[in-house]
Amino acid sequence: MNLHSLSLRNSQSCSYKDVPVVSIEELKGTIVSCVQEGKRLLAFFAQSTGEKEMQLYAVLGNDKLGTLSLLSAKVENSYPSITDQCAQAHWFEREIAENWGISPKNHPWLKPIRFIPSYREGQDAWNRSKENILPCVGDYYQVQGEEIHEVAVGPVHAGVIEPGHFRFQCHGEWVYHLEISLGYQHRGIEKELKGGPTKRTLPYMETMAGDTSIGHSHAYLQMLESLANCQVSQRAQALRGIALELERLANHTGDLGALANDVGFLPTANYCGRIRGDFLNMSALLCGSRFGRNFLKPGGVAFDLEDSRIKEFQTKLENAKKDVTVAAELLLDSPSVLARFEDTGVVSKETARELGLVGVAARASGLSQDIRKDYPFGIFSSFSIPVAIYKKGDVFARAYVRWIEIQNSIAFIQSMLISMPKGKTQMPLSSLAPDKIVVSLTEGWRGEICHVAKTDEKGQFSWYKVCDPSFHNWMGLSMALRNQQISDFPLCNKSFNLSYCGHDL
């Protein structure tokens, strides 16, 4: 089936002319059969061609070979929905309908995902006028019956977190269905990236999802370097890898603490909050920012790590490792905690595959997918990290996968620090090649981050598409809640810990 698609590698720039344009039927057929064969739909989106027609792009990934296929089709105002045969497309198609007013016919649940006006003037998939678009207003999936009740949570949350609206269909304590409605955090980043790169582009990347600064900027920069044909030194790649893993360590540790807090298990909750700070301070030691802002730069990194600081770094890491080991083992060995974690919020392997879950959530359901191994990038092309998998798909599995990843990341950073490659930290970057298209993938701490961009004849982005891991995984949370107790929602939610702004962009 690869005859009519462009085959490429992670962050390999290709001439835009080579992207095949097939009929919409063939596009659908290819996506459906590829996904059945075990490939995944990494991104599916529409872009304007400047004419009346719109162009749909699909990026399919073959995890086993590490190859990506890119193909496209032209559509006008509607096309036959792919979701009925390939569930992975369902959220993408809702996005396409919302952004461009293209209706996927026979989509089972066609609703906006961000509640924003269409990018095309006067072309709305639901024929709404601009003034009538209010966040999360509309019909929700409802269960009918005498004793069914509906619980609405949000958009303002009890904890100091981001806004999102949740509708539960409950029978007593049991949840039959949960519908999640987002969009409150939409800032229009993708629109702003058009015509870039500008001075603002990198800060946009770093704040796309505030806890994934390194993940997103890494994806952006490796795309930029591929377009400018710039070879980043191994030393810079190693430093980028360390920053990426530090981000993972801080967030995973924070998540374990938050999971402990949600079941009222105080020791781990208290200690992980502090240890997370230790990891963030290590990022600060690396570059002066606890969240790694302004560290990654086009062509390399902004700061080098001298030998004296490597020593300090190693001591800090060793101490944090001891502490996090105590805290995590205490959590995962306590019977009262296991009683809460095990069999709560189960997402089966089949469901995870059908929905196209990514990252920690996918690996906890037994799917072996990790961009660092499947589509190696940066330092991971020469240094492999084992994939952490657990099969059960429950809250325990998601906690346990995080714990294994914490260990793997610490081991990675330690061996990097022992044998830091030599080289310059930053290379000069020339202007971007015109008329190219690139798919750039990284493994952020939540999971796969996919950036797709095309340059115009001047070497500026004619469009830039971002796919955050949360975009794939919100539906996974919904499924995890089916036939669960409503009181377990906060725990399940925390075990996914998805980003609202990463989804809303």
Next chain:
Amino acid sequence: MNVNFFIPTLFAVVFAPLILGIINRTKAFFGGRCGQPLLQLYYDLFKLLRKGATYSKTTTYIFRLGPMVGLVCALLATTLVPFGSQRPFISFSGDILLFAYLLGLMRFFTVIAALDTGSSFEGMGAAREVHFSALAEVAFFLGLISLVKITSFASFSEIYSTSFANLWDMKSIEMILIGSSFLIVLLTENARIPVDDPNTHLELTMIHEVMVLDHSGPDFAFILYGSALKLWVLGSVFVQTFWPIRSGCVYLDVLFAFLSMIVLGVIIGIVESTMARLRLLRVPQLLVAGAALSTVALVLTMR
């Protein structure tokens, strides 16, 4: 009239919020934190009393009545329970029933005040509260009946009279069973871990806390103070049963009882620091286990 009868009530009224401070400090110690001041709840209460209250338009007088009735019930309950070997203000045969139902009335008004708001969260919390306390009541009553059977008295002050300490020599198994059952009741009724988490901010998992979300100002102060009193009276029933120290001097006994209450606060703090909360589905099992312990005690007294 002997002013000593007011000692149990006086201790409850003055020191009840302190126990919560001790629990919090214990939890903070286990968490490696300094924690809030011991007297934090007193500060909170004074702060809340100075504030105004906000009432939703959907509520009626029931909503305003709830906290007041709750506080009055808790205050009345303090006049029924002896402290150390000091008899309480009110004492008659069968006052154990009045005690149990004063707490029942308090809960009833908290629940209908919560339902009065019409919020789905509060309705959920109310449903959980009545479900669990219906089961806790069984454990509590079976424990009380066992005590009545052992001592052949039906009044707290008679049951916990000076000879009560001797019971531990003859009926230690029964006492351990009853005491354990009372501990489960104590933790459930006061919304502590492993049944409820008083520190959570997540409405969906709350039991007691979610019912009082809409109360504010003095009303909320009444609720917090009422809960502290409830913890104190149930705690002193537990302490009397488990550590009935009798020195012969009333004042010394009162002092011992007070120290035991502080130890109880530490114990609750340790329980909360070392275990996770139960899954909501498992809570009834814990309460049935409590009832079973009391039942075994009752069966043993029938020998």
